[in-house]
Amino acid sequence: MREGTATLIRREDYQAPAFWIRTVDLTFDLDPAKTLVTARMQVERNTAVAHSALRLHGEELNLLRVLINGESVSFRQEGHELIIDNAPDADFALELRNTCAPEKNTTLSGLYTSGGSFFTQCEAEGFRRITYFLDRPDVMAIYTVTLRADKSKYPVLLSNGNLLESGDLEEAGNKARHFAKWHDPFPKPSYLFALVAGDLVAREQRVKTRAGKEHLLQVYVRRGDLEKTEHAMNSLIASMVWDEARFKLPLDLDRFMVVGVSDFNMGAMENKGLNIFNTSALLASPATATDQDFSRIESIVAHEYFHNWTGNRVTCRDWFQLSLKEGLTVFRDQEFSMDMAGSPSARAVCRIADVRQLRAAQFPEDSGAMAHPVRPDSYSEINNFYTATVYDKGSEVVRMYQTLVGRAGFEKGMSLYFERHDGQAVTCDDFAQAIADANPGSALSVRLDAFKRWYSQAGTPRVQARGVYDAAAQTYTLTLTQHNPATPGQDQKLPQVIPVALGLLSQEGQVLPLQLQGATEVLNEQVLVLEEAQQSYVFIHVTSEPVPSLLRGFSAPVVLDDGLSDAQLLVLLQHDVDAFNRWEAGQRLALNRILGAVRSGTPLQLDAAYLDAVRKVLRHPELDAAFKEITLTLPGETYIAEQLDVVDPQAIHAAVEAAQVQMAAALRDDWTAAFEANQIKTGYTPDPVSSGRRALANLALAMLVLDARSTGDTVWPGRAYQRFKDAGNMTERLGALSALVAAHADLAEPALARFHELFKDDALVIDKWFALQGRTPELAGEKSGRTFARVRQLMQHPDFTLKNPNRARSLIFSLCMFNPAAFHRADAAGYVFWAEQVLALDAINPQVASRLARVMDRWNVLAEPYRSAALLAIRRVSAKPDLSPDVREIISRALASAPDADTAPAAPAVATQAV
Incomplete structure (x- = not known):
C-alpha cells in the first residue's frame, strides 16, 4: 500500500469486531511465483455490536473464490477490503481462495522467500498479505494448517502447534510433492501465524518440565550453520527452566x-x-560472534520464548496495548538476564546496560517529534510504534510495579493476571488491575489511577531533589519536585507516581541508617513514593551531614537533578553500596566536564581530581572488570546531546575525543596494567567474568592505541595488529581491529582487508565489518570527513545491498544513527545521503526506511547550519508523492515540529549530491 496520506487510527475509537472467526483451516500450495492459499473459516456474528457487513483485510492478493456454506456469494472490493454485505446472522463457513507472489515480496511482511525458502512475518498486519482476514489482534482462532510443496526443494514444512501428520502426495505430474499438517490447539490472533518451508537442518533436544511432560525443542537453520546453534539451544532451555521456576509458566505445546x-x-x-x-x-560461535552477541542472543531467545505466555496466551486487545506484551516481556527478559549473570556485580552491569540503552534511544524519543505515551493514543502506521517507548520505557513501568508491590507481590499479580485472562485479548488496564488486586493495600493499589498516567502521558519526568541538614536537630529534610515537559499534543501533565529508592552515606562513605519522622522502622535503604508535584521527607537521627544516593537501581525512568557537587559524586563513586549509583556518579563526573566545555565553547581539559578518581576505579582490587569497563566508558554522544537545548554535534564530539585522548595519556601505565592483567589463556566461554575481562582488556587496548596516535608510538598499534591476527575468538579480534580503526592507525587498512578476506563468506561477520567502518569516529581538522567518504565508497562494494535489512543497517544506520559527528556535516552531505537512502529503501522495504527516517526526530534542536540543512533534507523526502504510509507518518511528524513552517526554507527543486 502506497498512499500520499494514511488514515489516523485513534485508541478512543476502538470497537469490537462485527464478527468472530473461531476456527481457521489453511491450505498452502507453495510456489515462489504464485502460491495458492485456501482458507476455510468458521465465522459467527458478534451480536454485541451493531449489525454490519463482513469486512476482511487483504493486500497484494489475487482473489479467486468466495463461498459461504459452500455456495457462491456476492461481494465487493474497496481499497484493501473484501466486503460481504449480506453475511448470514447464524454461524457460517466461509471459504476463500487466493494467490500471492512470495518471491516479489521485498517488504518481508506476509509470506516471502529468502535464500530459496519460504518464511512469514505477520506482526503487525502481515497476515492480510497472505489471505483475506479479520487481521486484528482481538480476533482469536484455532488454526489447522496444511502445507504442500516440492519435496526436493522444501523438505522441511513447519507451522504453528503440533504436527498431526505428514507424507508424500500422490499427484499427477513429474514433481515429487509432500505435505505436512499442523494444528495449534490454542486460540491466537492472525499476527501469530507462521509457516516455514525450505531445505533446513535442525538441532534437537528433548526436555522435561517440572511436571514430567516431555517436549521436543528444535532450532532450524540453513545447512552449514548448525554448529552455530548450540548457544541458542542452551538459551532456550535456560529460558524454559527459568520461566517455570520464577512464574510457574510451563511450555504448553509438544514441541x-x-x-x-x-x-x-x-x-x-x-x-x-x-x-x-x-x-x-x-x-553464534566463538570465532564469529562477540561476547555481546552471545548475551544478545540469550536475551532475545528468552524474550521470544517468554512471549508464549505474555503475548500469546494473553494477547493485546488492540495495537495501542502493544506494551502490554512487549514492555512486560522486555522486563521478563531483563530479569532473566540478571539471574543468569549470577553475582551482584554482574547483575548490576546488566541493569546499567539496560538503562544506558534506555537513555540512548528512549529519552531522545521522549523529547522528539515522535514522542508518545507507552500506550499511544493514535497512529497512522502501527509498524512505526514498535518503539523504545513501548518496549524499554514499558519495561521500566513494569519494573515500577514490582518495586511498589515487591517481588513476591508481583508474582502473585502475574498469577492473577493469567487466572483472569488466559486465552483472551486484553488491555494494559487489565494488567494493572490484576497486579493491584493481588496486592490490596500496597503502595500501588492505593495509587493505581495516578500510576496509570505512565501509560497516558508522554515525556520523561524531571525530578529535582534538594536536601537540608540540621546538625543541631540531627534531621535531614529531602524535598522532591517533579515536572514533565510538554510533548507534541500534550502541553499539561499531571504528577506521576515515581518510586525513588534511596540511601544516605556519610562524607566518609559510611552507610547512614534511615528513619522517617513518625516511623519506627530503621532501614539502610528505602523507597519513597513521589506522587505530588512536590513532597518533603524528614529523616531523623542523622548523625552527620549526608550524601544522598537517590534513584538507586534507576528505580524510575526519570531525569534526576540532585544538585550534588563533585565532592559528593566522588563519595558515591568510591563508596556507594548501590552499584548503579556508583556507575552513575562516574558518568555524571565525566558529563559535567564535557558539558562545561561544550557550553563554554572552550577546549576540554580534564582536571587532576577527575583523573585520580578514574585511576582509583581502574586500580580498585575489589571491583569486577566488567564494572570497571562500563564505568570508565564515557557517556555516549547522543546522551550528551540530550542534556543540551541547542545541539552542536561537532562540539560534542570534539569534547568527547579530547576526554578520551587525555584519559589515554594520563592513565597510560594503568591501561597497560589492565590490559596485561585481563588476558585469558584458557578456552573461550561467554560467562560474565570472562566477558568482563575481555571487555576491559579491549577498552585498555583502545586507549593505548589512541594514545600512540598522539605520541607516535608504534608498539601498541603493532601489538593490536598482532592480537587481531592471533585472536582465538571474535571478541578479541574485533576489539583489536576496532582499536586500530577508531584511532585511524596506519595498520587499520591492512587489518580491515585481512578481516574481510577471512570472513568474506560469513554474512553476519561482514555486517560487523561494514558497521565498524560506518561507526568510525571522525578526526578533527583537515583529516575530517574520512568516515563519510568511506561510507560512500562502501555503498558501491560488491558485498553491499539495500535489499537485506541487516546489511543496510550495518552501514547506513551505523553512520546516520550512531556516528553523529560523521553524519552531521556543515556541508549538509550527511543529510543529502540520508534523504537518498530513505527514498531508496522506501521503494524496497518501508519498515526499514521508516526506521532510518527516525534519525531526524530531533532535527529542530540542532544548531545552525545543521538545523536548516536538516529541514531541507526532510522536505526533500516529503516532496516524494508516493511515500509509503510508514515513512510519510515519520516525516510528517518531523515537519510538524518546525516552529514556523511558513518561513522555513523550501527544498530545492533538484537534490544535489555532496561528498
Whole structure:
C-alpha cells in the first residue's frame, strides 16, 4: 500500500469486531511465483455490536473464490477490503481462495522467500498479505494448517502447534510433492501465524518440565550453520527452566521450534510454537560472534520464548496495548538476564546496560517529534510504534510495579493476571488491575489511577531533589519536585507516581541508617513514593551531614537533578553500596566536564581530581572488570546531546575525543596494567567474568592505541595488529581491529582487508565489518570527513545491498544513527545521503526506511547550519508523492515540529549530491 496520506487510527475509537472467526483451516500450495492459499473459516456474528457487513483485510492478493456454506456469494472490493454485505446472522463457513507472489515480496511482511525458502512475518498486519482476514489482534482462532510443496526443494514444512501428520502426495505430474499438517490447539490472533518451508537442518533436544511432560525443542537453520546453534539451544532451555521456576509458566505445546532467516526486518518474532529469528539474533560461535552477541542472543531467545505466555496466551486487545506484551516481556527478559549473570556485580552491569540503552534511544524519543505515551493514543502506521517507548520505557513501568508491590507481590499479580485472562485479548488496564488486586493495600493499589498516567502521558519526568541538614536537630529534610515537559499534543501533565529508592552515606562513605519522622522502622535503604508535584521527607537521627544516593537501581525512568557537587559524586563513586549509583556518579563526573566545555565553547581539559578518581576505579582490587569497563566508558554522544537545548554535534564530539585522548595519556601505565592483567589463556566461554575481562582488556587496548596516535608510538598499534591476527575468538579480534580503526592507525587498512578476506563468506561477520567502518569516529581538522567518504565508497562494494535489512543497517544506520559527528556535516552531505537512502529503501522495504527516517526526530534542536540543512533534507523526502504510509507518518511528524513552517526554507527543486 502506497498512499500520499494514511488514515489516523485513534485508541478512543476502538470497537469490537462485527464478527468472530473461531476456527481457521489453511491450505498452502507453495510456489515462489504464485502460491495458492485456501482458507476455510468458521465465522459467527458478534451480536454485541451493531449489525454490519463482513469486512476482511487483504493486500497484494489475487482473489479467486468466495463461498459461504459452500455456495457462491456476492461481494465487493474497496481499497484493501473484501466486503460481504449480506453475511448470514447464524454461524457460517466461509471459504476463500487466493494467490500471492512470495518471491516479489521485498517488504518481508506476509509470506516471502529468502535464500530459496519460504518464511512469514505477520506482526503487525502481515497476515492480510497472505489471505483475506479479520487481521486484528482481538480476533482469536484455532488454526489447522496444511502445507504442500516440492519435496526436493522444501523438505522441511513447519507451522504453528503440533504436527498431526505428514507424507508424500500422490499427484499427477513429474514433481515429487509432500505435505505436512499442523494444528495449534490454542486460540491466537492472525499476527501469530507462521509457516516455514525450505531445505533446513535442525538441532534437537528433548526436555522435561517440572511436571514430567516431555517436549521436543528444535532450532532450524540453513545447512552449514548448525554448529552455530548450540548457544541458542542452551538459551532456550535456560529460558524454559527459568520461566517455570520464577512464574510457574510451563511450555504448553509438544514441541517448540526456532527458525533462522537472514532476511528479516526485526530481531525475532514470537509466533506460537514457531519463533522466526533474524540469524543475527540466533547464530553464534566463538570465532564469529562477540561476547555481546552471545548475551544478545540469550536475551532475545528468552524474550521470544517468554512471549508464549505474555503475548500469546494473553494477547493485546488492540495495537495501542502493544506494551502490554512487549514492555512486560522486555522486563521478563531483563530479569532473566540478571539471574543468569549470577553475582551482584554482574547483575548490576546488566541493569546499567539496560538503562544506558534506555537513555540512548528512549529519552531522545521522549523529547522528539515522535514522542508518545507507552500506550499511544493514535497512529497512522502501527509498524512505526514498535518503539523504545513501548518496549524499554514499558519495561521500566513494569519494573515500577514490582518495586511498589515487591517481588513476591508481583508474582502473585502475574498469577492473577493469567487466572483472569488466559486465552483472551486484553488491555494494559487489565494488567494493572490484576497486579493491584493481588496486592490490596500496597503502595500501588492505593495509587493505581495516578500510576496509570505512565501509560497516558508522554515525556520523561524531571525530578529535582534538594536536601537540608540540621546538625543541631540531627534531621535531614529531602524535598522532591517533579515536572514533565510538554510533548507534541500534550502541553499539561499531571504528577506521576515515581518510586525513588534511596540511601544516605556519610562524607566518609559510611552507610547512614534511615528513619522517617513518625516511623519506627530503621532501614539502610528505602523507597519513597513521589506522587505530588512536590513532597518533603524528614529523616531523623542523622548523625552527620549526608550524601544522598537517590534513584538507586534507576528505580524510575526519570531525569534526576540532585544538585550534588563533585565532592559528593566522588563519595558515591568510591563508596556507594548501590552499584548503579556508583556507575552513575562516574558518568555524571565525566558529563559535567564535557558539558562545561561544550557550553563554554572552550577546549576540554580534564582536571587532576577527575583523573585520580578514574585511576582509583581502574586500580580498585575489589571491583569486577566488567564494572570497571562500563564505568570508565564515557557517556555516549547522543546522551550528551540530550542534556543540551541547542545541539552542536561537532562540539560534542570534539569534547568527547579530547576526554578520551587525555584519559589515554594520563592513565597510560594503568591501561597497560589492565590490559596485561585481563588476558585469558584458557578456552573461550561467554560467562560474565570472562566477558568482563575481555571487555576491559579491549577498552585498555583502545586507549593505548589512541594514545600512540598522539605520541607516535608504534608498539601498541603493532601489538593490536598482532592480537587481531592471533585472536582465538571474535571478541578479541574485533576489539583489536576496532582499536586500530577508531584511532585511524596506519595498520587499520591492512587489518580491515585481512578481516574481510577471512570472513568474506560469513554474512553476519561482514555486517560487523561494514558497521565498524560506518561507526568510525571522525578526526578533527583537515583529516575530517574520512568516515563519510568511506561510507560512500562502501555503498558501491560488491558485498553491499539495500535489499537485506541487516546489511543496510550495518552501514547506513551505523553512520546516520550512531556516528553523529560523521553524519552531521556543515556541508549538509550527511543529510543529502540520508534523504537518498530513505527514498531508496522506501521503494524496497518501508519498515526499514521508516526506521532510518527516525534519525531526524530531533532535527529542530540542532544548531545552525545543521538545523536548516536538516529541514531541507526532510522536505526533500516529503516532496516524494508516493511515500509509503510508514515513512510519510515519520516525516510528517518531523515537519510538524518546525516552529514556523511558513518561513522555513523550501527544498530545492533538484537534490544535489555532496561528498
